[in-house]
Amino acid sequence: MPTGVALREVRAQLFAAADRVLRRDGPSGLTSRAVTAEAGCAKGVLHRHFADFDAFLAEYVLDRVNRMDDQAAALREAAGTGTVADNLTDALIAVFGSVAVAIVALITFRDELRARLRETWPAGVPVLTEAVEMIRDYLEAERGLDRVAGDPDGLAPTLIGSAHLLFADRTGPAPDRAAVHGMVTSVLGLGSA
Structure with a gap:
């Protein structure tokens, strides 16, 4: 170099x-x-x-979390356009199609990394908590437009947890769009909409 x-x-x-x-x-x-x-x-x-490898990993994780800001802004701007289920499906595929699933496993795998992250990220797994916030803000905007009836504070973590389960096997094929869309419509109580 x-x-x-x-x-x-x-x-x-x-x-x-x-x-x-x-x-x-x-x-x-x-x-x-x-x-x-x-x-x-x-x-x-x-x-x-970097002071050591765990310091590198902590900064790496936080950098990847910060990259979600543009996606969160785009999702908020999508409120009132398209369908809620399509917008959420696209957002969840983007989040979990990235390195997010592997980062969750990394944080779970390394005790020292979790300890380092706690210094700046007080609770939860950074990628997942940021994704929950992104989805909650979007759902709140859609609720303000009378396009979502449920409680964003309950729906957002349910959507993120369910999507994480769909994408959790990094060695297998990623779920297709129809599977993600089906999960979204089920969580939102939209049936087959």
Whole structure:
């Protein structure tokens, strides 16, 4: 790796490498050596920019959570357009089609990472709690437009938990859109709408 590369570029390169390793090899395969090999840089590069591997992982997880902001804004803007079930189906597929499922497994797998995340994220699993908030805000907007009758505070975690169960097997095929849509309509009490 050339010297003088800005920290931002190194972080982005290492985080993208972590995405690939985590998706391919799962949490047990995500090591500092695997990340730096995937990024094409020396192992020392990671340790020059992060106190240790768990500090790297904590920043990686929070970076991936922050990437959900654009998706949350787009979902809120979709309120009142299309169908609620279609909008939620698309949002859930985007969340769980990303590295989110693997991040949940990673957080569960590493005690020290959970401890580090608690320093800045007081409760829950960061990716999932952020997704619940995104869905709740959208449902609240739709309820304000009289397109959703249920309680967003109960529906949002139910939708996220149910979607997580659909996508949980990272080694098997992802559920198809029809399966996700069916779950959404069932949770929302829409029948086959």
